Amino acid sequence: MNLSATLLLAFGMSMDAFAASIGKGATLHKPRLSQAIRIGLIFGVIETLTPLIGWALGLFASKFVLEWNHWIAFALLMFLGVRMVIEGVRGGSEQETTQLRRHSVWLLVTTAFATSIDAMAVGVGLAFLQANIIYTALAIGCATLIMSTLGIMLGRFIGPLLGKRAEILGGLVLMGIGAQILWSHFA
Structure with a gap:
């Protein structure tokens, strides 16, 4: 794969995380840049690892991964x-909710994993293309870090406009991403 194809793939893979990050940023109470970068790192690291896992699975069990990846992402x-x-x-209470969200690393990891399952499927495909998986996975992870951080900061400005409805909107965005993953599989 050439550089432009890799960059297009990387930013395409980061769009689900970007949308989820906007929703997450809207639900947080005025997230700081450091929080946005932390969340971006979580999403970026997981989005880097999933194509590597997919690539390894592609070498051994591609049929299972390709048959079930959309259902796993949809359910999560x-x-x-x-x-x-x-x-x-x-x-x-606002303080209780903000404190819970700030410390919910496992919720962030689960969300990041759910939005990166399509990258795992891409990793399976890359195993068959004999592409440089390390270079591609790092590009996907870096793009996701950038897009997720931007999404959190964008959500920061959207959140006060939505008030308490921000969390509802964020949940609807995640459900929409899940439905879109399932729809694109069947379409």
Whole structure:
């Protein structure tokens, strides 16, 4: 793969994380740049690892990965989205909610993994193309780091406009991404 194809692939793979990050940034209470970078790093590292995992699986068990990756991503994103909508409707004290969100690394990791399952499938395909997987995975991870950080900061400005509806919107965005992954598989 040439440089332009790799960059297009990298930024294409980062779009799900970008959309999820906008929703996450909108639900956080005025996230700082350091928080945005931390979240971007989580998304970027996971988005770097998943094509490597997909590439390894592609060498051994590509049929299983290709048959189930869309269902796994759909289920994870729907679960996370419904959870966010329920939390948004239920509400809670602002300080309690902000504190919970700030310390919820596992929720971020799960969201990052759910939005990067398509990168795992790409890794499977790259195993058959004999592409330089390290170079491609690093490009995907860097693009995701950039786009997720920007998404968090963009969500920072959208969040105050939406108020408590931001978490509901963020959940709907995650569910929409999951539905889009499933739709694109069947379309």
